[in-house]
Amino acid sequence: MLPLIPWPTEVRPTSAENLTLPSVRLVLPDDLSATLTGVVAEQLAAVHVDVTDDGVPFTLRLDPAAGPAGADSPERYSLTVTPDGVEALAAEPVGLLHAARTLRQLVDRTGGAATVPAVVVHDAPRYAWRGLSFDVVRHWFGPEDIRAVVDLVGAFKLRVLHLHLTDDQGWRLEIPSRPELEKASDNQVGGGTAGFLTVDDYAALQEYAAARFVTIVPEFDMPGHVNAATHVYGGLTKDGVATDAYDGIEVGFSRLFFDNPATEPFLRDVIGDIARMTHGDWVHVGGDEVHTMELGEFAQFVELAARIVREHGKTPIFWQEGARGPVEPGTLLQYWEPKGEEFERFVAAAAAGARFIMSPGNHAYLDMKYTPEHPLGLHWAGYVELRDSYEWEPTTVIDGLPGDAVEGVSAAIWTETLTTRDELFSMLLPRLGAVAEVAWTDPAAKDFDAFAARTAAAAPAWRSHGWAFHPTPQVDW
Ligand code: TNX
Numbered sequence: 001m002l003p004l005i006p007w008p009t010e011v012r013p014t015s016a017e018n019l020t021l022p023s024v025r026l027v028l029p030d031d032l033s034a035t036l037t038g039v040v041a042e043q044l045a046a047v048h049v050d051v052t053d054d055g056v057p058f059t060l061r062l063d064p065a066a067g068p069a070g071a072d073s074p075e076r077y078s079l080t081v082t083p084d085g086v087e088a089l090a091a092e093p094v095g096l097l098h099a100a101r102t103l104r105q106l107v108d109r110t111g112g113a114a115t116v117p118a119v120v121v122h123d124a125p126r127y128a129w130r131g132l133s134f135d136v137v138r139h140w141f142g143p144e145d146i147r148a149v150v151d152l153v154g155a156f157k158l159r160v161l162h163l164h165l166t167d168d169q170g171w172r173l174e175i176p177s178r179p180e181l182e183k184a185s186d187n188q189v190g191g192g193t194a195g196f197l198t199v200d201d202y203a204a205l206q207e208y209a210a211a212r213f214v215t216i217v218p219e220f221d222m223p224g225h226v227n228a229a230t231h232v233y234g235g236l237t238k239d240g241v242a243t244d245a246y247d248g249i250e251v252g253f254s255r256l257f258f259d260n261p262a263t264e265p266f267l268r269d270v271i272g273d274i275a276r277m278t279h280g281d282w283v284h285v286g287g288d289e290v291h292t293m294e295l296g297e298f299a300q301f302v303e304l305a306a307r308i309v310r311e312h313g314k315t316p317i318f319w320q321e322g323a324r325g326p327v328e329p330g331t332l333l334q335y336w337e338p339k340g341e342e343f344e345r346f347v348a349a350a351a352a353g354a355r356f357i358m359s360p361g362n363h364a365y366l367d368m369k370y371t372p373e374h375p376l377g378l379h380w381a382g383y384v385e386l387r388d389s390y391e392w393e394p395t396t397v398i399d400g401l402p403g404d405a406v407e408g409v410s411a412a413i414w415t416e417t418l419t420t421r422d423e424l425f426s427m428l429l430p431r432l433g434a435v436a437e438v439a440w441t442d443p444a445a446k447d448f449d450a451f452a453a454r455t456a457a458a459a460p461a462w463r464s465h466g467w468a469f470h471p472t473p474q475v476d477w
Contacts, residue, residue: 003457004105005156005433006440007450008123009068015118017083021107022114023055024086029062035211036093043100046465047107049114057085058103060096067091068122075157076124079103081116094213098123098157105155105458127394129357129408130439131160131217132432133334135367137167137228138249139415140194141424143201147208148421152428152467154212156436161209162217162284162317162410165197168227168246168254172196173218173277177269184228184245189416191247199277206279217317218274221286222267223293223301227254235262249416252291258300268308275312282332283309288319299325306331317357320346329353332407335398336361337381346398350405358394359410363438366431367414370472376417376427386455386474389434390448409439422468429462429469430455452476 002011024044028037040060041051066089067076077095079102080087088099102123106116132153136146146163153161165172171184173196185196197205206216226236227246234242238257246254256263275283285305290298302318302325309316310328317332318325323345327333333349334357350356361368361381368384369377382388389411395403411432418424433455437446452475459477462469471477 001453001457002106002117002119003454003461004102005451005454005458006437007445007454008102008121009071009442009445010120010122012120013118014080014120015083018115018117019056019081019083019086020113020115021049021056023050023052024058025053025055026051027057027059029060032060032093032096036097039097039211040100043097043104047104047109047114047461048464049107059085059087060099061087061089062092062096063089064091065089066095067124071122071124073124073128075128078123079119079121081106081118081120083118086116097213101155101157105461109460125157125440126442127406127408127439129160129410130158130436131162131357131408131410132158132428133162133164133359133410133412135164135167135414136172137164137170137415138189139419140170140172140188140196141415141421142195143197143205145421145424146205149424149428150209150212150214152425152432154214156433157440158436159213160215160217160410162219164219164221164414166220166228167225168251170194170196171228171232173202173274174198175270175273177273178266180232181229184232187228187245187247189247189249202277210279215280215282216278217280217282217284218278219284219286219317220270220274221288222305223256223258223298224252224254224288224290225286226256229266230254233262233266236260236266252289255290255292256301258297258304264304267305271305271308272312275309275314278314281315282317283312283314284317284334285309286319287321287325288336290321295324302326323349323354327352327354330355332357334359334410336365336412338362338397340399343399343401347400350401354405355407356398356401356405357407357410358397359412360392360397363388363392364409364411364435365414366411366427366435367416367418370470374470376423378414378416384431386430386434386452386472387448389431390437390446390451392438393443394438409435411435425468426470429467430472430475433458
């Protein structure tokens with residue numbers, strides 16, 4: 001049993017004899033960045049293997065021939081473990097980190113000493129977009145918690161952490177042109193003390209993530225989910241009166257007004273500052289659940305927000321509702337709610353060049369309760385047990401959508417009911433591993449029973465990392 005999640009393209013045992021790893025000596029190409037070297041060492045440190053000058057050799061090398069035969073993903077890598085040492089080959093630096101992450105999962109400490117089975121792995125992902133969408137508004141999770149989530153998503157070889165930064169309850173990112181928004185940071189569901197990311201926090205967080213090949217995608221949710229903004233700027237409302245702070249969990253009641261002369265300058269300031277502060281290529285501009293707006297006005301918001309994002313050199317992302325506006329080639333739409341009557345719109349948007357990130361609520365929403373008895377979470381999309389997060393196919397979720405319109409997969413976690421890091425992690429684990437495998441692994445190689453057994457085998461490492469998880473009865477722990 002090899003506790004690898006997501007399951008690689010090819011895994012072959014090569015010898016009955018294991019490698020014993022008292023410590024590791026890194027043998028690196030001259031031009032490998034110190035940052036990457038440090039993050040590779042961090043993978044080993046996570047399983048208590050030290051890097052020393054006289055350890056077992058772990059050779060890392062860039063080589064275009066790395067990976068499964070015929071694979072062209074830039075993330076492809078190969079890992080060879082023999083009783084004498086370890087070698088990683090990758091087309092690009094990110095693949096070397098993937099190889100180190102695979103090695104980390106292979107380290108077995110059941111007998112005390114670290115051993116690794118002798119295997120050859122050739123591996124490459126199915127989708128490039130593999131992510132987690134994380135709500136840090138409903139309950140505030142600060143830089144330390146977000147870093148812990150970066151480490152977790154990285155361990156499953158995910159590449160995107162999408163942060164939902166604005167909503168009715170709070171505003172979580174400093175906007176230099178609109179410093180007053182900080183007044184909306186100290187609130188969350190149930191009230192109480194919350195916070196926000198300063199410009200410096202945000203820059204440092206992006207660097208931390210980038211060192212682990214994770215891109216931060218910021219979301220400014222509009223034209224609904226804006227009560228934090230209308231609480232600060234009464235001028236954005238219809239009657240010019242600021243709205244009250246909101247600490248409940250209803251959705252759909254707040255909104256901007258397209259014809260209000262204050263609206264476009266607000267969108268330009270916020271999107272402009274976010275785009276300037278963001279290192280990655282994407283800015284998410286929300287668009288979900290505006291229950292009190294005519295379609296025509298909504299479409300104007302979609303057009304304007306997308307245009308401003310593009311003017312700043314970024315690619316816009318919307319929730320699926322963005323398909324109700326004009327889309328341009330390359331616009332990303334994030335599917336979340338099975339609304340059959342909208343499927344034709346999604347297919348039309350794909351024909352116009354939009355691409356889809358699949359986050360179906362009934363499979364990938366990790367804030368859904370596991371079962372009716374589960375103490376945490378919501379259940380509007382049903383109960384989502386581990387098997388539900390595992391057994392779904394991204395290309396068949398939307399009837400009629402061509403498979404090549406699927407850009408990738410993102411799990412999502414909303415935090416209406418989640419207040420601590422352990423609560424958060426107990427919803428993410430073990431289900432995030434299931435979604436990561438949907439995003440990475442060839443569907444023909446997926447098998448729930450095997451996945452559940454690998455999940456059980458991975459749990460001791462999660463315990464030692466301090467990662468809380470839900471001991472679902474679907475796994476024989
Ligand atoms: C729907 S998903 C929402 C969020 C809630 C979530 C709770 C989406 C685009 N909007 O506002 O937090 O459900 O599961």
